[in-house]
Amino acid sequence: MYNFDVAIYSDDPINICDSLESLSQDINEIGKQLEKRSLKDKQIEKIIINLDYARFWGVWNELDGKLGDHEDKLFQKQKTTLKKFSKNELEKILNITLNTANLVPITKKDIKHYIGNTIIYNEIFLKPMSIFKSILSEESEKILINAMFWENLGIMEIEKKTNQYYNSIEIVKKCLNEYEHLLTPDYASKGISILHRIMGKRTIDNKKMSESNILYEEPQIEIDEFEEIHKINYYNFIKELYSAKEEQGLDVNDIGKLLIPYTSEKIYEIEDSEENMYTIQNNPISKDKFIRKIIDESEELRKDIAWHLRMELIEGQINGPIMKEINKLPKKTDIIYWALEHIKTNQEPFSDFFFEDQELQQWIYYPKPDILKPKHMN
DSSP: OOOOOOOOOOOOTTTHHHHHHHHHHHHHHHHHHHHHHHTTOHHHHHHHHHHHTTOHHHHHHHHHOOTTSOHHHHHHHHHHHHHHSOHHHHHHHHHHHHHHHHHOOTTOOSGGGGOHHHHHIIIIISSSSOTTGGGOOHHHHHHHHHHHHHHHHHHHHHHHHHOOOOOHHHHHHHHHHTTTTTOOGGGHHHHHHHHHHHHHHHHHHHHHHHTTTOOOOOOOOOOTTSOHHHHHHHHHHHHHHHHTHHHHTOOHHHHHHHHHHHHHHHHHHHHTTTTSHHHHHHSOGGGOHHHHHHHHHOHHHHHHHHHHHHHHHHTTOTTSHHHHHHTTSTTHHHHHHHHHHHHHHHTOOOOHHHHTOHHHHHHHHSOOHHHHSOGGGO
């Protein structure tokens, strides 16, 4: 077995275009290098095709065998690979696949392009034997587990809405439970960058779908299928991120977005107030000091709470259970303002109850900027 040197291109948003260009050049170079041999060798032909289409997992399957294959089959596949390819060729191909997995090519649509680090972990760490085992270390395992958490956090909703099984929910739960000691704020800046790229790619895909008469929705993180222990661990991890935000250079609005699925769960309990009165009285978001702090600092979190409030306002409930809770929160006028903006922007229809309340109509049609409009927007 060889010891391979790994060279990973920067995935910083400032440098990612240059990195993708370098990756494209690497693919062209190895393609030319292998082209003549591919005419007589189906395995090499498949590798070149997979490299061209950024199917890094397909390249590993051809070189290293598939995860789940019998050990004898893996051994024969790897023995063939080591005979056909030099160390230099394998090192080049390895680095191309690692960079492809890391850079998440925006033009690719396969779900596996969202979860490159997860596939690396499965194909190299979990495979009983791999010709690429030399790249593994305790540090690389820690990096991959952190990356797995952020990648799968970004695609859980896809799994839920499409009824396709990617195991993302279980992977996030495992990271929050079994691998909790390995999750670290030190990786958060990189992790949030991964999440932004996944959400950005999903936004593009969703908008393309909306052009085909399918309602466009902003991608969301959802934790409603978590057990209580996972929700608590998720909440505690976000608190860790907030404590490290200065040191790690994290944006409080990113932390606010991460807290949205947790606060949304709490608000759904409020919406079911008759069934959950004990929970609301004993664990309301208005009494949680950390949540109050993030609401005060994060406009993104306030906007999401406003999204929940809008339904009460549409139904004419000025004193509904959500409004009562919001009245106890910091910057409540900001939240009310954004709820009204949601209603007007989306031109949502009002119920008959709305038209019976003159005060609420006055809020919608004649908003008082000095009262409702957030100060920073004046």
